[in-house]
Structures are given as C-alpha cells and as structure tokens.
Amino acid sequence: MDNKKKNFRILAISLVLCLISMIGASAVQTSGGRVEIKDLRWETPSGHLMSALLFIPENATKDTPAPAIITSHGWYNNREMQDLNYVEYSRRGYVVMSIDMYGHGNSDAVTPEEWENRGTGMYDAVELMSSLPYVDKTRIGVTGHSNGARAANWSIKDDNLKEKDEQLISAVLLIGNDAMYTNDPGEPLYWAFRTDEQEYDNIYGGRDVGIIAAQYDEFFFRSKTENGGYTVPRNYLKTEYAQSFLNFGVDPKVEGEIRASETIYKQEVDGETASRVIYNPAQIHPWNHFSAKCASYGIEFFEDAFGAPNPISSSSQIWQFKVLFNLIGLIGFIMFIVSFTKAMLYTRAFESLRASEEITIAPAPVAEGKAWFWGGLIVSAIISGFTYIKLFNATMSSVPSFFPQEPVYFIGVWSAVMGIVTLLIMLLSYKLYGKKQGVDLHENGVAISSKNLLKTIGLSLIVVVISFTLVFIADYFFKTDFRIWVIAIKAFTPDKIAITLRYLPLFLIFYIANAMSVNSFNYVSIGKKEWMNTAILALFNGLSGIAIVAIQYITFFKTGDVFFKSISTIAEIWLFPIVVILPLAAVVSRKIYRATNNPYLAGIINAIVVTLMTCTNTLTQL
Numbered sequence: 077m078d079n080k081k082k083n084f085r086i087l088a089i090s091l092v093l094c095l096i097s098m099i100g101a102s103a104v105q106t107s108g109g110r111v112e113i114k115d116l117r118w119e120t121p122s123g124h125l126m127s128a129l130l131f132i133p134e135n136a137t138k139d140t141p142a143p144a145i146i147t148s149h150g151w152y153n154n155r156e157m158q159d160l161n162y163v164e165y166s167r168r169g170y171v172v173m174s175i176d177m178y179g180h181g182n183s184d185a186v187t188p189e190e191w192e193n194r195g196t197g198m199y200d201a202v203e204l205m206s207s208l209p210y211v212d213k214t215r216i217g218v219t220g221h222s223n224g225a226r227a228a229n230w231s232i233k234d235d236n237l238k239e240k241d242e243q244l245i246s247a248v249l250l251i252g253n254d255a256m257y258t259n260d261p262g263e264p265l266y267w268a269f270r271t272d273e274q275e276y277d278n279i280y281g282g283r284d285v286g287i288i289a290a291q292y293d294e295f296f297f298r299s300k301t302e303n304g305g306y307t308v309p310r311n312y313l314k315t316e317y318a319q320s321f322l323n324f325g326v327d328p329k330v331e332g333e334i335r336a337s338e339t340i341y342k343q344e345v346d347g348e349t350a351s352r353v354i355y356n357p358a359q360i361h362p363w364n365h366f367s368a369k370c371a372s373y374g375i376e377f378f379e380d381a382f383g384a385p386n387p388i389s390s391s392s393q394i395w396q397f398k399v400l401f402n403l404i405g406l407i408g409f410i411m412f413i414v415s416f417t418k419a420m421l422y423t424r425a426f427e428s429l430r431a432s433e434e435i436t437i438a439p440a441p442v443a444e445g446k447a448w449f450w451g452g453l454i455v456s457a458i459i460s461g462f463t464y465i466k467l468f469n470a471t472m473s474s475v476p477s478f479f480p481q482e483p484v485y486f487i488g489v490w491s492a493v494m495g496i497v498t499l500l501i502m503l504l505s506y507k508l509y510g511k512k513q514g515v516d517l518h519e520n521g522v523a524i525s526s527k528n529l530l531k532t533i534g535l536s537l538i539v540v541v542i543s544f545t546l547v548f549i550a551d552y553f554f555k556t557d558f559r560i561w562v563i564a565i566k567a568f569t570p571d572k573i574a575i576t577l578r579y580l581p582l583f584l585i586f587y588i589a590n591a592m593s594v595n596s597f598n599y600v601s602i603g604k605k606e607w608m609n610t611a612i613l614a615l616f617n618g619l620s621g622i623a624i625v626a627i628q629y630i631t632f633f634k635t636g637d638v639f640f641k642s643i644s645t646i647a648e649i650w651l652f653p654i655v656v657i658l659p660l661a662a663v664v665s666r667k668i669y670r671a672t673n674n675p676y677l678a679g680i681i682n683a684i685v686v687t688l689m690t691c692t693n694t695l696t697q698l
Contacts, residue, residue, distance in 0.1 A: 097405025169385025
C-alpha cells in the first residue's frame with residue numbers, strides 16, 4: 077500500500093475513533109439514555125454569566141422531586157473534570173449540576189476579590205437548583221474538589237446568612253480541602269491555622285458533612301505544631317482539627333472522644349440528626365477526581381445523607397468507561413491531526429510542502445558527533461529542570477496584567493526560555509561540528525523559502541481549525557470532549573481565542589525550536605530500529621519533568637512530606653500533563669517531518685494546539 081492510501085486509511089480510522097468516543101461517552105454519562113443532559117448558561121444574581129452541565133434522571137419529576145447535588149472542580153480545571161461524580165450520582169437518581177466556577181471553562185472571569193462572593197458561583201448554582209420543579213428543596217448537597225471544596229465552604233457561609241428555615245444546603249462533602257474548624261475560619265488556602273482568638277466551632281450546624289482527606293495531599297490537612305513545624309497530611313486524623321470536626325466542633329482537649337476514619341458519626345444538632353465523617357485514602361491531591369475509591373466515598377456519603385432514589389452499590393461504577401471512550405477520542409484527535417496534515421499535502425494548494433520522498437534517518441553519530449548528540453540532550457534536560465524550578469517564583473510573583481492566566485504565563489515563559497536554549501545548542505552544534513560535517517540547512521528543512529513559510533502557516537491554521545471542529549461537534553451533539561485525567565481537549569468560548577493569541581508567541585518559540593532539534597539536527601540512527609531515535613528524543617523531551625515529579629513524590633511517600641518546598645507544589649502538579657504532552661509533541665513532529673522535511677509545520681501545529689489546550693483548561697481572572 078502506498079503512503080497516500082495508507083494515510084487516508086489512518087485518517088478514516090481517526091474519524092471512526094472520534095465518533096466511537098462521542099457515542100460511547102454520551103451513552104455512559106446519560107446512563108443509556110435515562111439521564112437528560114442540559115448545557116446551561118445563565119445570568120446570576122452575582123451579575124455574571126455562569127456555565128454548568130445539568131443532569132436530570134428520569135425519576136426526577138414535578139410529582140416525584142429528587143435530591144440534588146451541585147459539584148465543582150478545583151482551581152485551573154472545568155466542569156467536565158467532575159465526570160466521575162456526575163455520572164455516578166445521576167445514575168443513582170440525583171439531579172446533578174456540575175459547574176464551571178467563575179473564571180473557569182465557559183463562565184465569566186472575575187477579579188480575585190470576587191472569588192468568595194457566593195462561593196465563586198457555587199451558591200448561585202444552589203439557588204438555581206432550588207428553583208427547579210423536579211428538585212427536592214429539602215435535600216440539596218454541595219461537593220467540590222480542592223478549591224471547589226473551598227467554594228462549598230464559602231457557600232455554607234452564604235447559606236448561614238439566611239434564616240434557618242430558608243437555608244438551602246443540607247449536606248456538604250469536601251474533597252481535597254480543609255473544613256471550617258473554628259468560629260473565625262479565615263482563608264486556609266494552604267494550611268489550617270488557629271490563633272488564640274479563635275475557638276473550635278460547628279460552623280455547619282445540623283448539616284451532614286464529610287471530608288475526603290488524602291494522606292498525600294500536597295496542599296491541605298496540615299496544622300502548626302508547638303515547635304513551629306507542621307503535621308503531615310497522613311497524620312491528619314490525629315490532629316485537633318480532625319477530631320474537633322468529627323466531634324461536631326468541640327475542643328478535643330476538653331471534651332469529645334477519639335474518632336476514626338470511614339465511620340459516619342451521628343449527633344443531634346438544633347433538633348436535627350447530623351453526621352460527620354472523614355475518609356482518608358492513601359492517594360495524592362489530583363488523584364481525588366480520578367479515583368474509584370473517592371467516588372465510592374461520595375456515593376456512600378450522599379446515600380446516607382439523602383437516600384438515593386435509585387440505590388446502586390458504591391462498588392458498581394461506570395464512569396471509568398466514559399474515561400475510556402474519552403481517551404479513545406483523544407487518540408483519534410491526535411491521529412487526525414497527523415493524518416489530515418499529510419492528506420492536505422496531496423492538494424494543489426499545499427503539494428509544494430510535501431517532500432519528494434519520505435525523509436530517511438541519517439547514519440549513527442560517531443566520536444565527536446555522538447558527544448554532541450548525547451551531550452545536547454543531557455544539557456538541555458538539566459537546564460529544563462533547573463529553569464522550571466527557578467522561574468516559578470520569579471514569574472508568578474510579577475505576572476503582567478496583559479496575561480490574565482497566571483499558570484499559562486509561567487509555562488509560557490519557561491517554554492520560551494527552553495526554546496531559546498534549544499536554539500543556542502543547535503547553533504553551537506552546527507557552527508562547531510555540523511557545518512564541518514557537511515550539514516546542509518536546506519536539506520534538513522531549517523532553511524525555508526518565504527512562500528513555503530506562508531503556506532506552512534496557512535496549513536497549520538487549517539489543520540487546527542478542522543481538528544477542533546471535531547471537538548465542537550462532540551460538545552454540541554453529545555456533550556462530550558476528548559480527555560484523560562489532566563489532559564483535556566475541549567470546546568471553548570470565543571474569548572479564549574483572544575487569550576490564546578497573547579500566549580502563543582511564547583509557545584511558538586519552544587515548539588518550533590523543539591521540532592527543529594528533534595528532526596533537523598537529531599534524526600540519526602540509534603540501535604537497530606528507526607523508532608528508537610524517536611523514542612529517545614521523546615523521552616528526553618519530558619525527562620526533566622519526569623525527574624522532578626519522581627523526586628517530589630518518592631520523597632512524599634517515604635517521609636510524608638514533599639521534597640521541593642521552595643516553590644508551591646502546584647508547580648509539580650502542572651508537570652503532570654507536560655510530561656505527556658512534550659514526548660507526544662516529539663512523536664507528532666517526527667511523523668509530519670518525515671512527510672514534509674519541514675520542522676516548522678509540526679512546530680506551529682503543536683504550539684497552537686498546546687496553547688489552546690492550556691488556555692481553555694485553567695483559571696482566567698480580571
């Protein structure tokens with residue numbers, strides 16, 4: 077089979093995979109058609125547009141109203157990240173609303189001063205839910221992961237401002253964040269503090285409340301010790317905070333009993349029977365929203381609090397199948413990018429970009445060439461890890477107002493720095509070694525005509541637009557997207573395009589330089605198989621991130637605390653998608669380069685896709 081037919085066959089397979097993903101993920105999240113899904117946009121009392129997915133099971137009617145649950149993602153995420161919760165809760169008969177907190181997904185961006193206002197939008201969602209005719213207004217719960225749990229705490233504070241008989245929230249499950257332990261909880265964003273002026277208190281009153289506190293949570297469940305240090309999260313159950321919470325707000329030094337995890341404790345509060353429970357799984361903070369164990373805890377908690385209209389064992393879970401179908405779509409999406417790019421090379425407009433014959437691998441480097449090959453990769457990896465750690469505090473402490481997304485700014489600056497480093501290494505390699513060996517910049521694609529460069533840019537834009545059309549089809553017709561855990565390709569609102577353009581130059585520097593390095597300068601024989609070169613370069617693309625993550629979490633699991641303490645642990649968590657994206661970018665660029673002898677085409681495509689993905693899956697603030 078010739079290359080053209082083979083490529084069109086792969087293109088067809090990629091489309092089939094995307095379609096399977098859309099249909100399969102939709103079937104799972106609708107419980108085979110028994111749950112209706114609505115994509116909501118509404119103007120809230122906060123004066124902002126809010127976005128949410130609403131799941132209405134067939135048992136929820138005006139005559140038989142069902143209990144309801146509002147669930148929220150954490151900072152730098154979006155409503156689709158809560159799929160394990162909305163799939164499992166809705167199939168058990170609860171009406172579920174998965175929100176985009178303000179500044180996330182399709183909801184309006186707000187200033188930091190407005191975050192606490194009405195629970196960053198969660199309390200607006202609670203009030204909307206309470207107005208729906210098929211919702212039992214006496215059984216409304218809130219839950220969220222990380223800062224979604226903080227939004228739940230803020231919502232309780234808003235709810236407490238109402239008269240008791242007008243309060244809307246009757247159950248709270250906090251996932252990956254501390255409870256409000258005292259009568260002046262303040263802002264425990266990272267640590268739980270209690271001053272001498274504060275007293276333990278039951279802020280939640282007669283509501284049912286649970287906490288999922290991971291033993292290796294990077295941010296929360298620590299408290300200050302007498303010697304000025306901090307407890308580690310795996311010892312959270314032994315702290316005064318945890319014991320006060322389980323004993324309904326008493327001072328554990330004075331009264332109460334030692335209580336354990338995974339036991340639901342009941343007590344009469346203000347004439348109502350309330351419950352308290354702490355679940356303490358041995359996992360890290362980001363794993364909470366990708367965990368069957370956490371899903372089980374949530375199912376059991378709300379079953380106890382409300383009683384499920386459609387009781388199903390907590391061990392019977394199907395959200396993993398949605399994850400599988402989403403992953404199939406992600407694979408199809410990446411295959412489509414590569415195969416569609418190659419297909420366009422057979423059109424009259426872009427045929428000049430197609431290599432006359434597929435590029436073949438160069439002979440293995442020897443002597444000095446081997447030193448340049450391995451030395452360049454090792455030096456680049458070391459600088460990459462060093463600059464990632466050193467740039468975090470420098471960039472995050474002074475983000476220009478032009479950039480409304482702080483995480484993307486940091487990743488963008490780091491990417492640009494590494495792009496420049498890569499260019500310098502290639503320049504030195506060429507000047508000191510390659511030029512003497514007869515390396516031709518025209519032959520390896522580095523030198524390109526202005527006409528072909530313009531065509532390259534045009535084809536890159538066409539590929540990205542058509543590829544993301546698949547994403548919008550999935551969103552519009554099936555309410556699905558393409559993702560796996562922290563890697564997500566999703567539909568987005570038009571404002572994200574303008575935001576993406578602000579960051580794109582930073583990412584272009586890196587991904588174009590990286591495509592040149594991977595293909596034009598380092599495409600040489602290693603071992604007996606051609607794919608070994610691709611594998612090695614893909615590995616080195618993500619090696620520094622892999623090393624940082626390994627050091628951080630091996631230390632965490634052995635000692636109970638993280639290794640890197642000079643920077644926020646969010647920096648290591650941001651590496652989770654990066655250590656997948658960077659190796660994958662090397663593979664994509666190699667496949668396109670072999671058909672084009674053009675490193676710029678894949679570099680531009682990778683840069684646009686990664687920038688869009690990053691800008692549409694984080695926090696935007698005014």
